[in-house]
Amino acid sequence: MSTKFSNQVAVITGGSTGIGLAIAKAALAEGAKRVYITGRSAKSLDAAVTTLGTAAVAIVSDVAQQADLNKLKSEIESRGDQVDALFANAGIAETNELGTTSEDEFAKSFDINVKGVFFTVQTLLPLLKEGSSVVLTASIVANKGMPNLSLYSASKAAVRSFARSWANDLKTHKIRVNALSPGYTRTPIMENGLKLSAEQIVALQEQAKETVPLGYVAQPDEIASAALFLASSEASYINGVELTVDGGLTQI
Template structure:
């Protein structure tokens, strides 16, 4: 049986942990040459070992345009093209409206909006015919969440990017879709509850009580949806938002 990404060149930003790492592992298993990026070298090195021989780790802060240039120059010199771009780097933290600072706003929008925009823009000269761009959204953008307004707004911008960029790229045989996870058990999610393990489990249990499937998701469940969007199985899927949320945003 042929693998769905055999010989493809894929980039997964924010690929050293959580959803990004799970997706990079699955892409590699499906035959892709995978570049992963992140800001912490130790985590990147460990992730590359977990992915295997098809992985190349490049330390990149996606908010710094010169580092994005270095990434794409390396990909160009080694492979000459990009077939799959999973723009996953980002993050956020809880902050009540009365406590939002300019620094908090700038950091969140730099990571989730600026970084996404310029990662995609700088990839354009390398994108192959039939390339797939996948943007990581969030169910936070579809409803209200206490203390999460800045993050939610930044992810709403990501969803809007997908809708508009398919028009900018019309006729170029490049697809752009938004992959929207719900609560997924990742270091990023549990970290919102702080270092206390009991608090972390309490938060996961609370999310599980809200989700129609009665549990939080696993990173590989998101990775399998990313594989669908990356592969030719989704060849006529463009500008869409694919929810992997156990139904929480659908009720």
């Protein structure tokens, strides 16, 4: 078993399901001492901890609320931990139609996907070790023009931009910041965010056979392995980049 995260502490926002949970599992499998996972659902977090075991600490936290981020910081400090790897992963994916989009819809997407990422990193910055790593979950939609996804796409473009700026802002601390952009990935966001029916999900999987060079929709652990690579010493000279993990979809 590899131990590239031996005795390290990782924080994963949005860590109760999907890609975030897969990152937490992978970090522990690689020897992490402790993983902190956050989410808005206590039920989902409890289920995640049952899966992850005693090295996982679950904290009900909404990244769009500064008070919740302060609570997360306090929880980490109370255990005397400093952070080796921060995965700012929490986000939502919802459709919107240009012409009928409300201010509330706009605020929801940008509060969670942009404000949430910004203030997660800013709040936890004092706990990040010299030479630590930050991985931001963006998306291939930041570089595409998919219909009815303008809010989601723009919010993820902002996340990708943060990786560039923060790589420069944090250079004196030797903290690396990179963006991870998944393609089609089978997570609960398909049902809970995009509101896809079972039939639509099957149709997407069939479409992937034709449009994705590798021919299928990714599983969360395939995205998580790329996230751990970016956070690990194996990526020690990789900084400010966007790593696209989409089976080749955006390359053709």
